[in-house]
Amino acid sequence: MTLTAKSNPRPAARKIRKSKFQADLAPAEDTMVRALKAELQLTSNSDFLSDALTLFRWAVSERKRGHRIVSESATGERKILVFPRLERVAPELDLPHVEMDWTDCEIESLFELSQRQPAEPTEALIRAMRR
Amino acid sequence: MAITIRRLEEFDGTNGFDCGDEPLNNYLSKHAWINQQKSSIGVTYIAADEAAPRSVLGYFTLATSGIPRDRLPKKHVRGLPPYDLPLILLARLAVDKRFAGRGLGRVLLAEAFSIALRVAGEVGCRCIVTDAYRDMVSWYAKFGFIPIEGGSDAGHQKMFLDIRTIRAAIGTDSAFN
Numbered sequence: 001m002t003l004t005a006k007s008n009p010r011p012a013a014r015k016i017r018k019s020k021f022q023a024d025l026a027p028a029e030d031t032m033v034r035a036l037k038a039e040l041q042l043t044s045n046s047d048f049l050s051d052a053l054t055l056f057r058w059a060v061s062e063r064k065r066g067h068r069i070v071s072e073s074a075t076g077e078r079k080i081l082v083f084p085r086l087e088r089v090a091p092e093l094d095l096p097h098v099e100m101d102w103t104d105c106e107i108e109s110l111f112e113l114s115q116r117q118p119a120e121p122t123e124a125l126i127r128a129m130r131r
Numbered sequence: 132m133a134i135t136i137r138r139l140e141e142f143d144g145t146n147g148f149d150c151g152d153e154p155l156n157n158y159l160s161k162h163a164w165i166n167q168q169k170s171s172i173g174v175t176y177i178a179a180d181e182a183a184p185r186s187v188l189g190y191f192t193l194a195t196s197g198i199p200r201d202r203l204p205k206k207h208v209r210g211l212p213p214y215d216l217p218l219i220l221l222a223r224l225a226v227d228k229r230f231a232g233r234g235l236g237r238v239l240l241a242e243a244f245s246i247a248l249r250v251a252g253e254v255g256c257r258c259i260v261t262d263a264y265r266d267m268v269s270w271y272a273k274f275g276f277i278p279i280e281g282g283s284d285a286g287h288q289k290m291f292l293d294i295r296t297i298r299a300a301i302g303t304d305s306a307f308n
Contacts, residue, residue: 084135096171098194098220100262105281106289108204113277114216114257115207118293121300124273128241129300 021049059083063090132180134188134235136242139163139175148187150225158223159190166192173222176246178239189226189235191243195256196220217254219247219294221261240274244297251294259292275300 025033033048042048059081062069069081102110121129139145145160163175178189197215200208221243226235247259260279263271268278268288275297276290 080140082137082140084137087137096173096194098172098196098222100196100218100220100260102198102202102289103281103283104202106279107198107202107281109280110198110258110260110289110291111203111207111216113279113291114293116293118295118299119275119277121296122273122275124237125275125297125300128237128274129244129297130302131238131241 059086060089063087132182134178134238135181135184136176136178136239139167139177139190141168142185143177143179143187144185145187148190148225148227149229150189150231151228152225155223155225158192159187159225163190163192163223175223176239176242178226178235187227188230189239190223191221191225191239192223193243193246193250194220194222195250195254196260217256219250219256219259221247221259224261236270237274247294248297248301256294258294259297260289262287262289264288 033045037043037045037048040048040051042051059069063086069086071079071081141164143164145163148159149156159175163173166173167175173192173194175190175192177187179186180188196218198218199215200213203216221240224236224239224243226239244259247256250256261271261276262284263276265286265288268276268290271290272278274292276292279289279291282289
């Protein structure tokens, strides 16, 4: 998939320049797009992309605010949307606070560690975090 | 197999999970959801196969914690701001026996670190601590955890990892650039 957008270098003669969005779709995805366009009575790929973008932007903003996206059936059965990419933008601020048991020696050791210059990352940590 | 890591949900299949350690199995099946949803004393994230999304392959639990300022060593606290020392606690981490030795623990740990970085970025936090089984100390040490001396529990070892070390691992800490 490629996305190309160029900015206009002459502000005085600025025009709204449209970006071109090109995507290589697998046959199954192509079929899905055609079916969705037909269901939604969309005639152009631009309109399809525009609507999809609007929906995606809304979903991202909701998860960013910590809201869950739920579908509810006529009988009240609820399903929560769990979409890994959306979960990346969800706030993690609601980690609860717990008390731990510490000996005085542990606290001394922990405090000393926390005041040191941080250790350099190990190779295993670097590999894990850059996977 | 495509693995996703997400928050534990109510109807996840936690009863089938077996990491070979009864307390860790028991925590996931009996306490993790209640602690997360009702008691708010830990958030559990699970690894699941996209093809069987309710089956738990591994999990970890995170919480925040802190050392009250009045318990910090007196000789050191002078001049420091009057706050507790905030921590992120990696409270549990376990992998189902069927998937042991395939690197899933490392993936879970990396995800826990990513979440810890986001939390630390939002609320301020200096380090991650965990209370590791003694036989897992070398595994955690591989990823940079340092033993905290002076514990009284023969079966566990508290360990420390500076948040800045994790930032440096992904190349975002200017101290190392």
